[in-house]
Amino acid sequence: MVSQWGIKFAVYLITNHFGKIVAKVCENLLNHGALTLDLAIRYTELSSEHVKNSLLVLIQHNCVQAFVAEGGDDDGSRVKTEYMVLFDNILHRLRFPKFMEIVSGDLDDKCAKIFEGLLRDGRLNMKQMVDRESQGKENAAAAAAVRESLLKLLMARYVERCPLPEARVVEREIITKKRGAKGAQNFKAPETKEQRVIEAAVRGDMIRFSLNADIGCNSDGETNPADTSVAETDAKEDLILWRANFEEFTRHLRDKALVENVRARMDDGAAIVLSAILKATRNKDKEVKIEKSVPLPPDTIFSEVIKTENGRTMTIDRVKAALVQLGCSNQMLYEYVVDLKHIIRWARNEEVESIVLKRYGRDAYRMFRHLSKENQFCPTDKLADATLVEKKEAPKLLYKLWKENYLHMEKLSVTGGNTKPVSILMWKVNQPLLWEHVLDEMYHGALNLKLRMASEQEKEEEIINTPKAKINESVPLLKKYKRLQNVLLLLGSSLMKLDDAIMLFHDF
Amino acid sequence: MNRLQESAFPPRKRQKVSEPVLTDEERLLFNLIRSRENIGIWTGDMKRETNLPTTVVNKSLKTLISKNMIKEVTTIQNKGRKHYMAKEFMPSEEITGGHFYSDGKLDIDYINSLKDVCLKCIFMQKVSTCEGCLEWIKRSGVFNTEVTTKQMEEILQTLVLDDEITQMISTGFGEFASISVGKTCYISKSKGGVRGEKKTADLTSFPCFSCQRMTFCSPDGTISPATCVYYQKWLDF
Numbered sequence: 001m002v003s004q005w006g007i008k009f010a011v012y013l014i015t016n017h018f019g020k021i022v023a024k025v026c027e028n029l030l031n032h033g034a035l036t037l038d039l040a041i042r043y044t045e046l047s048s049e050h051v052k053n054s055l056l057v058l059i060q061h062n063c064v065q066a067f068v069a070e071g072g073d074d075d076g077s078r079v080k081t082e083y084m085v086l087f088d089n090i091l092h093r094l095r096f097p098k099f100m101e102i103v104s105g106d107l108d109d110k111c112a113k114i115f116e117g118l119l120r121d122g123r124l125n126m127k128q129m130v131d132r133e134s135q136g137k138e139n140a141a142a143a144a145a146v147r148e149s150l151l152k153l154l155m156a157r158y159v160e161r162c163p164l165p166e167a168r169v170v171e172r173e174i175i176t177k178k179r180g181a182k183g184a185q186n187f188k189a190p191e192t193k194e195q196r197v198i199e200a201a202v203r204g205d206m207i208r209f210s211l212n213a214d215i216g217c218n219s220d221g222e223t224n225p226a227d228t229s230v231a232e233t234d235a236k237e238d239l240i241l242w243r244a245n246f247e248e249f250t251r252h253l254r255d256k257a258l259v260e261n262v263r264a265r266m267d268d269g270a271a272i273v274l275s276a277i278l279k280a281t282r283n284k285d286k287e288v289k290i291e292k293s294v295p296l297p298p299d300t301i302f303s304e305v306i307k308t309e310n311g312r313t314m315t316i317d318r319v320k321a322a323l324v325q326l327g328c329s330n331q332m333l334y335e336y337v338v339d340l341k342h343i344i345r346w347a348r349n350e351e352v353e354s355i356v357l358k359r360y361g362r363d364a365y366r367m368f369r370h371l372s373k374e375n376q377f378c379p380t381d382k383l384a385d386a387t388l389v390e391k392k393e394a395p396k397l398l399y400k401l402w403k404e405n406y407l408h409m410e411k412l413s414v415t416g417g418n419t420k421p422v423s424i425l426m427w428k429v430n431q432p433l434l435w436e437h438v439l440d441e442m443y444h445g446a447l448n449l450k451l452r453m454a455s456e457q458e459k460e461e462e463i464i465n466t467p468k469a470k471i472n473e474s475v476p477l478l479k480k481y482k483r484l485q486n487v488l489l490l491l492g493s494s495l496m497k498l499d500d501a502i503m504l505f506h507d508f
Numbered sequence: 509m510n511r512l513q514e515s516a517f518p519p520r521k522r523q524k525v526s527e528p529v530l531t532d533e534e535r536l537l538f539n540l541i542r543s544r545e546n547i548g549i550w551t552g553d554m555k556r557e558t559n560l561p562t563t564v565v566n567k568s569l570k571t572l573i574s575k576n577m578i579k580e581v582t583t584i585q586n587k588g589r590k591h592y593m594a595k596e597f598m599p600s601e602e603i604t605g606g607h608f609y610s611d612g613k614l615d616i617d618y619i620n621s622l623k624d625v626c627l628k629c630i631f632m633q634k635v636s637t638c639e640g641c642l643e644w645i646k647r648s649g650v651f652n653t654e655v656t657t658k659q660m661e662e663i664l665q666t667l668v669l670d671d672e673i674t675q676m677i678s679t680g681f682g683e684f685a686s687i688s689v690g691k692t693c694y695i696s697k698s699k700g701g702v703r704g705e706k707k708t709a710d711l712t713s714f715p716c717f718s719c720q721r722m723t724f725c726s727p728d729g730t731i732s733p734a735t736c737v738y739y740q741k742w743l744d745f
Contacts, residue, residue, distance in 0.1 A: 008727075353671075358718040366669040373669075388666045390614040404723065445716040448725070448733035455734035456743075487743045494714045 002030060002087050003436065005443035010090040012447055017093065018057055021046065025054040029064065029085035034193065036080045055083055059165075061122035062089050062243055067167040067197045081166060084197050088507070092246045094446075094499055099249045103158055111149045115158060115244065123162050123241040126150070147211065150242065154209045157283065160245040161208050167201035169193075250288045254508045255279075257500070258340060261347045266325050272311050273322040276304035277338060288507060295335035298323075344508050345431075351501055352438055356406060363389045364397045368406070368429065377410060377426040398427055405437040439505040442498060449495045453488060460484045530575075533560055534568045541578055541592050546600040548581055548593035608659070622663050623670075625650055630673055631696040635683050638664060638692070664694055672697055715742050 002010070007030045015023035028043045029035060035043065041051050058064035064083050092099075096119050104112040117132045118124055124132070129150065130143050153159040202208070255278045263271035280301065281294040302319055305311035314322075328336040349372060357365040366387040371378060378386075384394035401407040408430040415421040457464065463471065463481050471477045530538060536558055541549055555565055569592065572578045581599045583591045593599060608615050622645075629644040630636045636644070638660050645655055667673045673694045678687040687693050715738035716722060725731040733739060 355717045359720060362670065366666060369669045369671070386662075386665065387669055388608060388614070388619055388662060390616070400720075404720075441717070441722060444722065444725075445714070447727070448716055448736075449714070451727055452733045452736075452739055452743075483745045486745045490743065498714075 003440040003443065005440045005447060006087065007031065009443040009447040009450075010087055012450060013090055013093055014058075014063070016450075018054075018061075021050050022054040022057050025051055026058060026063065026085055026090070029083060030087065034067070034082040034084040034197075036082050040083065058085070061093075062086065062162075062246075063093075065163065065167065065197050065201055066165060067169050067200065070168055070170050084194060086194070086198070089246060091502070091506075092249075094495075095249070095253075095503075098253065098496070098499075099244065099246075102249060102252055103153075106156060107152055107158075108149075110145065111152050114146065114149050115153060118159060118242060118244050123243045125238050125241050127238045129242075151211050154211055157209055157245055157248045159242050161203055161210075162241040162243050163198075163201035163203065167197055169196055169200045247288060250503070250507050251282075253500075253503060254288060255282075257347065257504060257508065258343050261343055262326070265343075265346065266322075268310065269314060269318055269322040270325045272308065272314065273301065273305055273319055274326060274338060276308070276311060277301055277336070280304040291339070291341040293338040293340055295337050297335050301336060344504065347504055348435060349431075351504065352406075352434065355438070355441075356401070360397060360401060360406075363387070363393065364401060367394065367398065367427075368401065371407070371427055372429040372431070375429070377428045379412075379424050379426055383427060395425070398425070402427070406434060408433070435505055439502065442502050442505065446495060446498050446502065449491050449498065453491045453495075456484065456487050456491070530571075531568070533558075533564050534571055536560070537565065537568045538572055538577060538594070541572075542594040544593070546593065546597040546603070548583075548591045548597075548599065548603060550586075551590045551592070554592075608662075619663070619666075622651075622655065622659075623667060623672075626660075626663055626667060627672055627696070630694050635676075635678075635687065635693050635695045637687060637694070640693075668694070715739055 007027070010030060011023050011027045014026045024044050024046065025040060028040060032039075032043060037048070037051065037055070040055070041048050044051055046054075055064060059066065064085050066081050066083055068079050068081055070079075099119065100112065100116060103115045107115075113133070114129055117129060121128070126143070126146070130146050133146055150159065255275070258278065259271050259275045262274050277293050277296055280296060284294045298316075298320070301323070302316055305314055305319055323336050326338050327342065328338055353365065353369060353372075356368045360368075367383055367389060370383060370387050380395050380398060381391060383389075383398070384391045387394075389397070398407060398409075402409045406429075408428045410426045410428075412424045412426055413421045414424055460480065463477065463484060466477065471481050537554060537560070540554060540557060551565065551569070554560075555562060558565070560568075569578070573580070577595055578592050579595050581591050581593050581603060583589065583603045591603070593603075604610075608619055625645055625648070626641050629641050633640060633644070638657065641664070642655060642657065642660050645651060664673070664675075668675050673696055676684075676693055676695055678684040678689055678691045678693050683695075684693065715736065716725075719725070719738055721731055725733070725736070727733070
């Protein structure tokens with residue numbers, strides 16, 4: 001379930017991009033969970049036309065997935081399509097500049113341009129991509145060139161085929177799905193309905209990243225590839241829709257965050273080795289949120305390390321020392337596994353601690369760190385003693401932290417002999433709950449930044465609408481213009497930084 | 509600074525020489541107080557346990573104090589309560605609050621100066637142990653009182669919690685060469701430019717995460733980002 005401020009922030013983003021009507025549909029989907037068209041119309045109190053079109057817009061931009069629930073008590077004659085909003089994909093809209101940067105850093109301009117089109121339009125087929133490329137040019141862009149760029153994007157897994165337009169989800173499914181003999185081994189039951197729908201809609205890796213129209217074409221008949229003509233292939237190709245593969249970008253950003261964290265906490269050597277391990281095991285892990293890296297033998301790690309310029313300076317001994325530093329286990333089998341979850345956990349803790357320090361001061365920071373280190377209930381007096389905080393001040397600070405959901409508190413009533421029962425307050429840091437709360441605050445903060453940006457722009461509307469030449473002439477106008485620019489830049493960069501933290505708590 | 513004295517039970521000498529003459533009530537009260545050793549006893553508890561009227565208790569206490577047999581002590585838990593202890597005992601940590609308490613108050617200045625000196629010591633020695641820091645302080649002569657090992661351990665622990673130093677176990681190699689293997693030691697976190705740049709997104713650079721009023725803030729509320737004074741200050745170019 002998405003938190004309160006998460007919903008507000010997502011609705012704000014959709015309002016900004018697609019207007020109020022679409023946002024209203026989106027808000028209802030976020031609040032009520034998956035809805036059928038009829039229910040969506042009833043909840044939103046909008047005309048069916050409006051709701052239908054809004055859903056189409058949201059599907060086009062990959063923010064909604066349609067699915068059919070099967071296996072309920074209905075007889076199958078009245079199959080209802082439900083629509084589920086994909087919260088993560090709405091938030092990804094904020095990260096488009098980051099995704100763009102990754103693609104332009106890795107591939108050439110042509111690929112970047114096609115990718116930009118996909119981000120802007122949500123989903124495109126081959127013909128649309130070629131048309132887009134040809135716009136404003138004298139000669140129509142060659143389909144072959146577009147195909148080539150798309151192929152590169154597919155190879156890097158930056159682009160994927162759109163998932164099935166209507167996924168079939170078995171209600172209350174008991175894990176029966178198998179994807180080959182191998183898939184069955186590590187298959188875990190998907191937790192939420194959202195995950196189940198996504199899982200059901202996604203295509204197998206072979207089809208997902210294949211340009212060839214014949215493989216896994218979702219047309220009904222099973223035609224033999226040899227029988228089809230070129231024209232037919234083209235027609236089929238136009239049926240395939242492409243979109244940006246957000247999962248790959250999340251993975252990319254996760255790897256970057258992991259490596260940077262290790263660099264800050266340990267040293268460059270450990271960072272290089274971790275980066276090599278992640279590179280060598282890319283696409284081997286099925287999910288983004290993995291706990292441990294895929295086991296790798298030391299030789300593979302070393303050969304990956306020496307591929308980079310900085311890695312070449314490292315000897316095997318140094319690589320091994322770095323692996324020990326990373327807390328690698330499983331040396332018995334001559335394979336190394338890094339506990340990635342631990343690094344993420346550490347980074348989250350540091351983030352929360354820095355908030356506590358800034359908001360509640362150094363004494364509170366010390367007590368908070370003590371509690372999160374101990375990871376068990378601790379009475380007020382003992383806590384004050386261990387952290388050298390004035391015993392009178394400690395309860396006040398702790399109460400403040402508790403009131404804002406940073407600490408968990410239990411009251412204990414102690415009776416001994418004839419004395420009156422004394423109540424003792426016990427404190428604890430409850431990490432999973434705390435992280436949820438901090439994430440909610442982050443959504444709130446992000447919304448605040450966005451709102452402030454809008455209000456600054458509104459306030460200075462006059463300047464934004466004034467032609468540039470006129471601004472340059474007048475000194476006060478120029479001063480105002482420069483201030484606005486600086487303000488927007490600062491707000492924008494803060495939002496991107498905050499988004500890094502949101503990803504740390506939500507996506508990794 | 510009497511709180512630094514080692515023993516809580518200094519030998520009594522004077523009592524053997526001449527026992528002051530006491531009334532029965534005074535004797536009863538004195539024995540009760542003395543039986544509580546270094547914890548002492550509150551007047552309320554005295555009345556309850558001896559069943560003596562308040563006036564008698566107060567009078568007897570006055571006499572005992574004037575005869576230099578008991579003393580009044582401040583307790584950390586309840587400063588308003590009158591608490592008494594036999595003269596020969598030193599108040600226990602439960603009463604005083606701990607090593608760093610004097611007159612029922614935490615000696616923050618003393619703690620901070622100890623912290624500063626420890627940090628300097630660890631930074632200069634690159635890596636140091638609890639004993640190392642004690643030795644360094646002794647030699648430097650900054651403090652005219654003696655710092656105990658227990659105090660030093662507490663100070664180092666709070667520095668770890670402050671994220672100023674890191675606790676490590678000596679490997680006996682490299683920078684740990686001067687310390688025997690397996691011993692707990694501490695290294696400074698501020699090494700100038702050596703440490704990688706801090707990775708935290710540093711959320712605190714913008715107002716929301718250092719703001720204590722975030723729970724009251726909403727887009728249309730009395731506190732809103734459009735009118736927020738902290739934002740105003742932050743965006744004041």
